[in-house]
Amino acid sequence: MSIKIALAGNPNCGKTTLFNSLTGSNQFVGNWPGVTVEKKEGKLKGHKDVVIIDLPGIYSLSPYTLEEVVARNYLIGERPDAILNIIDGSNIERNLYLSTQLMELGIPVIMAVNMMDIVNKNGDKIHIDKLSKKLGCEVVEISALKGEGITEAAEKAVKLARNKTATPPVHEFATEVEAVLNSIEEKIGMQVLEEQKRFFAIKLLEKDEKITTQLKEVPNVSKEIAQIENEMDDDTESIITNERYIYISSIIKECYIKKSKGKATTSDKIDRIVTNRFLALPIFAAIMFLVYYVSITTVGTWATDWANDGVFGDGWKLFGLDVPSIPAVIESGLNAIGCADWLQGLILDGIVAGVGAVLGFVPQMLILFAFLAFLEACGYMARVAFIMDRIFRKFGLSGKSFIPMLIGSGCGVPGIMASRTIENDRDRKMTIMTTTFIPCSAKLPIIALIAGALFHGAWWVAPSAYFVGIAAIICSGIILKKTRLFQGDPAPFVMELPAYHMPTVENIARSMWERGYSFIKKAGTIILLSTIVVWFAQSFGFKDHGFGMVENMNDSILASLGNILAPIFTPLGWGDWKSAVAAITGLVAKENVVGTFGVLFGFGEVADNGSQIWGTLAGSMTAVAAYSFLVFNLLCAPCFAAMGAIKREMNNTKWFWIAIGYQTGLAYLVSLCVYQIGTLVTTGTFGIGTIVAFLLIIGFVYLLVKPNQPNQTAQVRKAASAK
Structure with a gap:
């Protein structure tokens, strides 16, 4: 039976870099059960029976986003054999919040303090031994970017998983809260796994909806929670959060020595320029x-x-x-x-x-x-x-x-x-x-x-x-x-800004190759099939003697279909059937636009000097029409694969068609304005299309400057509170 080790940590803590280093090419990607969040797993190098699971980057186990829900459900439901908790050593205080929650799960935890090269460069000091003693779990130093200490961390995680030694939480909350927690732990009894009682008790205090629903039959819990909130004059979720940070602060005080307190780091100095209000x-x-x-x-x-x-x-x-x-x-x-x-x-x-x-x-x-x-x-x-x-x-x-x-x-x-x-x-x-x-x-x-x-x-x-x-x-x-459909205030945005560091050639090459290989693989499958279909459609057609190969491309099946669609794009400047067909095949895969042109304009043929005959394509449309064509293909509905992703994420057919309709409609109108106004400027041509373009621009500007509609939901709430 394979051993499962989960990588858990905040976003931008170096988790993915560590995952790539530990698994190499032994990775496979799927989806988490029930959702479409990408699931990355890989076999640990040198261990055929050890699977590394790369959890989504999260800030806590109190889920607000789908990523956090997925991570928590996996840790609670699947219960991996060990957790390798990666924390950013240059931002240790914020990262330890998740660590305190992970240790409440009753799963063996080993902590890997990453980016130690940056910590040392700044002249700071983390006392790993003291940190390990305070947290009650083994702590190791690593630099995922440079590959330092990662093998040791992985081996210790494997050893921990084989021994099945749980990592008990060593911190205690305020006396009043601790008493209620102990009481809840006794009451939930065997309704949950023995090692998870602490986690579930805390989640009940935090009024976690899912946990509360699961354990709604636990007697007198709501009464005890109400009592502690009354005594401490605060909600229990805030109390727990505050106590966590008090505990974390006590750890930082003893285990972390910052050389330049109040002194700007190199990253801070760079950020003063690149994030400046006016220069950014x-x-x-x-x-x-x-x-x-x-x-x-x-x-x-x-x-x-x-x-x-x-x-x-x-x-x-x-x-x-x-x-x-x-x-x-x-x-x-x-x-x-x-x-x-x-x-x-x-x-x-x-x-x-x-x-x-x-x-x-x-x-x-x-x-x-x-x-x-x-x-x-x-x-x-x-x-x-x-x-x-x-x-x-x-x-x-x-x-x-x-x-x-x-x-x-x-x-x-x-x-x-x-x-x-x-x-x-x-x-x-x-x-x-x-x-x-x-x-x-x-x-x-x-x-x-x-x-x-x-x-x-x-x-x-x-x-x-x-x-x-x-x-x-x-x-x-x-x-x-x-x-x-969309009115309302935007969601708040909180994000960690990692310290600047020089990436390794290996990581850049890996990222470049992964993206490039994906493109090349698509060229060998989807685009290959599409070019065969396009070639067949432009080589065969119906003539006087029946169906067969045609000498003139204009007599082909493709030309017949293209001529039906071409008038739609005439106001955009590229109303010939070849351009229309290329734009439509781009819905299968955007690269097909070039592949289709390659078939239709004979890019396979070369001139005596070796250069391709770009002039054949250039002669089919003006520069303004070409830019209109470019804008349309940039903004219109994406490829079928992306459309499928939109359908899954919207999870609603109506919203899917709203999205596709908006993208295509916007692309058409913007391209029309580009061509009609561009033609007026370059050649002085003025017509009905130009008038329509000016009307569209006026309407567009009106929508941009039009005052926002009042948020009706907010008004109802305000009126209700006033009553």
Whole structure:
């Protein structure tokens, strides 16, 4: 029978880094029973019978978010053999709150004090032996980032789990509270496991709804709770919380020596600049501009040009030798075996041209992923959430809404799932509706394609795409908060800001590879299948002699379907059937937009100089229409996988269609305004579409400046209290 060890700790304590180090590639991901919160497990290196469970990062076992509910239910219901409690040594006081609760569960606990390298660098001192004695559990020093002490911590956790030695809580609450707790423990008796009596007794004092419901038949408990609240002139939940912090303060006083009391740390000095009220936003904009500029426009473009022109183009040189391209090698092989023309067309013009057009952008994405991994690992992205909370709150959103959007920059699915950390249901729904406005990895090839083919690699296209997403989120927050569906104050936002530290190359490479591999895997499955379907639909059609292969693409099934849809997009500037089909196939997977263009415009063919024929695509639409096309694909309904995540998280068909309808409608209207106003500015063309665009902008501005509707619920409560 396998041994289960749960990793528990606050967000940003280094838990995920430790999990990756302990399990390596032996990880598997699923969902917790009954919910769609991601469940990460892995086999401990060197131990086939030891499973490490990575619990969601939580602040306490008094659940407010779905993440905290999942963590507590697992610890109470599944009862792992041991808990490896990771705490941030540079912020030990806040982290110990969860630790005191974990030790009340009656499960063996070993504490790992992480980020000791930062503690030592600051000149601070944590007396591990005293801390261990005070808490009543073994305490070890580790640095998950540098891999120091992690093997020792894991081995001690395994030993603890095998011995089944529970970790009893050593702290005591105030005399009056302790007496009531002892009384409750006796009364609940064998209604719960013997080692859990302390935890359940405290939860009854804290009036935890779930626990209270489970133990509602315990006699006279409510009477005793009311009595202690009357005697101490406070509610028992506040009393317990206060006593925990008194206990934690006594530990800190004896076990933690801070060298520079009242003196600003290096992180504090940096934060004075990067979180400054006036400088924070310009700095964030400059950093993201630089990230996208380097990833998409300069270094990323050079790498992608090498992939497109060499690997999937005309070949490249390696140590002075001419290396043929992948299409050339495949074509030679097919000719050698005498492959049928139709099959050769499918492989070269369908699969290679379509999938190759997508994979050619992998170098740009890997560079972007490396930048994002660095910003996340060094601690800056946590500051961005803090910065954006200040801005979002003015527009009716919480800073918690920005965290899913940061995650969504890699993939929209985990970004949408991350919205469950938002307690307020209205804010959570609004976040789900707007998270996918941030360009994810699947949209990067579209950005790079439009920037390269239509704007000749212009420096501003890629960064502007990111800020179009941010603007759409902020404007949506302002407008939606003025409707009855979303009105109300945003949820409060509390977040730990970890100390700045230099991430390791290994962690950045791991993060970059995980995101990149996910993209490549999708190219080998969903996009592969889609390009085959697109190739078939554009190669076959009905002619006078019946159904068969067609020489002219305009006679194909795809052209017939595209011509039905094309008029819908004519006001947006790209009303030809090829662009319409590409946008629709993007609903399956956003990368399909590039793959479809690859099939339809023959990106598999190269000119004599090795460069791809971007001009074929460029000739199909103007620069203004191209930017309109880009904006539509950035803002419209996401891929099927993300739609499925929206459906699961909304858990309501009506809300699902509201979200999809809002995203698609907003994308259409914004793209229409971009094309119509852009055409007026660049060519002086004025027509009915221009009038409609101006009316839409006037209406949009009105909705932005329109006063908020009074919160009816708040008014009812106010009136009731007045009575």
